[in-house]
Ligand code: AMP
Ligand code: FE
Ligand code: FE
């Protein structure tokens with residue numbers, strides 16, 4: 001990819017706020033994005049649009065461009081599938097009803113995870129987790145932060161490895177949309193569905209990922225997140241190749257979470273990412289072509 005030569009004209013389309021498991025509020029994210037010279041951002045919280053809505057409101061009096069966004073978990077057997085949705089109508093009734101269903105499933109799951117940790121002999125209560133979450137939606141990274149604070153584990157990563165990862169001893173499943181339903185929800189809210197960080201699908205090889213992409217494109221997928229801190233250059237090249245072959249948009253973002261992922265910095269990831277504004281123009285073109293075309 002031809003990278004933008006300086007940070008002005010760069011973007012970050014994958015950011016978490018305190019509305020989900022990020023540690024900065026939408027307002028703090030906007031300030032940090034301006035300080036870092038970013039031109040456009042999208043807050044893509046897990047299963048909630050509250051942070052995105054707040055950022056859009058704030059952007060009306062700012063020269064930073066803010067796109068609406070969401071990151072929704074979809075059911076995928078072998079790994080983790082996250083569907084990003086850009087330029088969705090945030091007040092879409094079906095989107096909001098579906099998110100409420102997902103959020104109530106999350107709430108029940110958090111209590112079960114805490115019970116499992118208590119059964120494993122760890123002194124942890126819901127109130128301390130709620131406190132760490134700062135009032136937004138609670139997720140496993142908040143529970144991980146409490147485990148670190150209590151000295152039960154050394155790091156957030158080891159909290160996942162030891163307890164919280166899929167099939168770990170304190171893992172609890174929850175309601176997830178099918179990939180097709182996640183894509184349809186984004187499309188009918190007027191948005192552009194983009195497969196987030198494809199490496200977490202844990203597909204076996206390029207052909208295996210290609211089969212998944214073809215299926216997803218058949219139900220309306222429009223793009224893939226190519227530029228991402230954990231994507232090494234050979235992976236990035238493979239994702240670019242697949243996106244070109246299948247006419248998928250290319251997007252990029254850091255998955256900034258603040259304190260929950262302190263090694264990832266806004267706009268630049270581990271330090272060397274520069275995602276050009278051109279990708280936002282492509283996204284806008286895609287939306288202008290209409291997204292209700294499945
Ligand atoms: P949940 O939304 O409750 O299912 O938790 C998923 C979140 O946990 C995602 O935001 C991931 O970024 C985060 N996560 C998963 N594995 C790890 C890890 N090893 N270290 C830090 N965060 C993680
Ligand atoms: Fe997260
Ligand atoms: Fe994700």
Ligand code: ZN
Nearest residue numbers: 014016071255
């Ligand atoms: Zn994310």
